[in-house]
Amino acid sequence: MRYAMAIDTNKCVGCADCVVACQTENLVPHGYCRDWIVEKVDGTYPNLDMIFQSERCNHCDNAPCVRCCPTGSSHIAEGGIVLVTHDECIGCGACIESCPYDARYVHPDGYVDKCTFCIHRVDKGENPACVDVCPTYCLHFGDLDDPNSDVSKALKDRNWYVLAPEAGTDPQLYFLR
Amino acid sequence: MKEELIVSGKHLPKIYPDLHLWHWEISLYLFLGGLAGGIIFFAAYFVIMGKEKAMPTAVKWASIVAPLALVIGLGSLFIDLNHKLYFWRLYTTIRFQSPMSWGAWTLLLITPLSIVWVASYMKEMFPSWDWKFKFLNKFEAFVIKFRKPFAWIMLILSLILAVYTGILLSAFNARPLWNVSILGPLFLVSGYSTGLATIMWISQNESERKVLSRIDLILIAVELFLIIHLFMGFMAGTQVKQEAFNLFLGGPFTVSFWVFVVLIGLIFPAVLEIFELRGYHVPKWVPSLLLLFGGLVFRFVMVEAGQITRYLY
Numbered sequence A: 001m002r003y004a005m006a007i008d009t010n011k012c013v014g015c016a017d018c019v020v021a022c023q024t025e026n027l028v029p030h031g032y033c034r035d036w037i038v039e040k041v042d043g044t045y046p047n048l049d050m051i052f053q054s055e056r057c058n059h060c061d062n063a064p065c066v067r068c069c070p071t072g073s074s075h076i077a078e079g080g081i082v083l084v085t086h087d088e089c090i091g092c093g094a095c096i097e098s099c100p101y102d103a104r105y106v107h108p109d110g111y112v113d114k115c116t117f118c119i120h121r122v123d124k125g126e127n128p129a130c131v132d133v134c135p136t137y138c139l140h141f142g143d144l145d146d147p148n149s150d151v152s153k154a155l156k157d158r159n160w161y162v163l164a165p166e167a168g169t170d171p172q173l174y175f176l177r
Numbered sequence B: 001m002k003e004e005l006i007v008s009g010k011h012l013p014k015i016y017p018d019l020h021l022w023h024w025e026i027s028l029y030l031f032l033g034g035l036a037g038g039i040i041f042f043a044a045y046f047v048i049m050g051k052e053k054a055m056p057t058a059v060k061w062a063s064i065v066a067p068l069a070l071v072i073g074l075g076s077l078f079i080d081l082n083h084k085l086y087f088w089r090l091y092t093t094i095r096f097q098s099p100m101s102w103g104a105w106t107l108l109l110i111t112p113l114s115i116v117w118v119a120s121y122m123k124e125m126f127p128s129w130d131w132k133f134k135f136l137n138k139f140e141a142f143v144i145k146f147r148k149p150f151a152w153i154m155l156i157l158s159l160i161l162a163v164y165t166g167i168l169l170s171a172f173n174a175r176p177l178w179n180v181s182i183l184g185p186l187f188l189v190s191g192y193s194t195g196l197a198t199i200m201w202i203s204q205n206e207s208e209r210k211v212l213s214r215i216d217l218i219l220i221a222v223e224l225f226l227i228i229h230l231f232m233g234f235m236a237g238t239q240v241k242q243e244a245f246n247l248f249l250g251g252p253f254t255v256s257f258w259v260f261v262v263l264i265g266l267i268f269p270a271v272l273e274i275f276e277l278r279g280y281h282v283p284k285w286v287p288s289l290l291l292l293f294g295g296l297v298f299r300f301v302m303v304e305a306g307q308i309t310r311y312l313y
């Protein structure tokens, strides 16, 4: 099993509903976020291209944050989801320094926190909160090993890219273009 | 004109837009760890070489500084933890892929052993010293009997301790300035040099200082050599490495690195030490203070600058 997410940059309108849904679902403390929107503009004026990317932890297959954790608090759960066990975390920050995507933060309570792919929902067979709330249906979640999953179908006939592949972490967020 | 604009809605204190999570606590620890490593290494080395009589400061007096530095360094690391009450989780597991894990275990071993080292010389340093308890006297006799094997253990642990201060940073692939394997040896040599500076400062013995000064000059030369290699590596590297390099060549860390670390912290004290070896009078605290200052600034610069460097995407 390999959970992953596909994000359709052609459909995303940058409304940030996914960000707010996550903050509400996961009681993310005020002033923090587990997912965020990046707006990219490029081209030559007046022919400019703009896309939105809804980003979060990439749940890397080769996760440096897990390797460098001195307590084993950062670990890989079923389906490749990278998690932090709060009462094993000493808040040393090694994992934050090791993440090329800056996807983690220190929770005001002291432990390190980040996107969990809403594992509490996924375990019940539901989608992550951001996926369910998206008004343009541009987020696709599921198991890459299952050809009938939402994410496998979304990736099938489309071109995609991942972020900073040169960092070598084997990220599992696929951006469709 | 080709435009490229990236706007991010990410809002994370201390993480974005520039990572600045680790500060003086880590820099100070890296400095004290290297310094203690240096002191312990030379104490052990001269015992192994049978030079206890000729190098009394290196073997006995200066080694008092090592546990002090380690305890302050440990305190500094502890202050840096955000989830302090759970620090003991470090010692419920060993994770070989995590430098921080084996660093924590090394500290757990070397700190008490460095206290034992000092204790075993208490009677030599203070002839009227009395341990009061019989079992302490017995333990002392045991340590003195096995002094050479003990010195070997300390020598190896001091190597791990000092190399670890560099590897802690170089293990982070996400920060291009840190992710160079030369950082381990560089921090080792620099740490040993600050250890030597401390011993030389304390030493009252002319001939001992000469020996130490000669070793220190070699260490400084090796350190400069490694720094040149470090920057050659960045220059020949990918774009992110070159941007790391630019922080030191015209960027915000240019002065602090080249003036405070290289010129004032390495070249000046080396010149002063050469003068001293040639028979000129140089107040002994001057080169030592400069070396310690340079070593401290070096660690501050590396910790702060490294966090700014990142992959671009």
Ligand code: SF4
Binding pocket: A011, A012, A013, A014, A015, A016, A017, A018, A019, A037, A052, A054, A133, A134, A135, A136, A137, A138, A139
């Ligand atoms: S909710 Fe959907 S459309 Fe809105 S920003 Fe998030 S991914 Fe884009």
Ligand code: SF4
Binding pocket: A056, A057, A058, A059, A060, A063, A064, A065, A066, A082, A098, A099, A100, A101, A102, A103, A104, A114, A169
């Ligand atoms: S994106 Fe960062 S936090 Fe998430 S798995 Fe990869 S390295 Fe770890």
Ligand code: SF4
Binding pocket: A068, A069, A070, A071, A072, A073, A074, A084, A088, A089, A090, A091, A092, A093, A094, A095, A096, A112
């Ligand atoms: S902050 Fe917590 S999860 Fe991150 S490396 Fe340290 S102990 Fe592990």
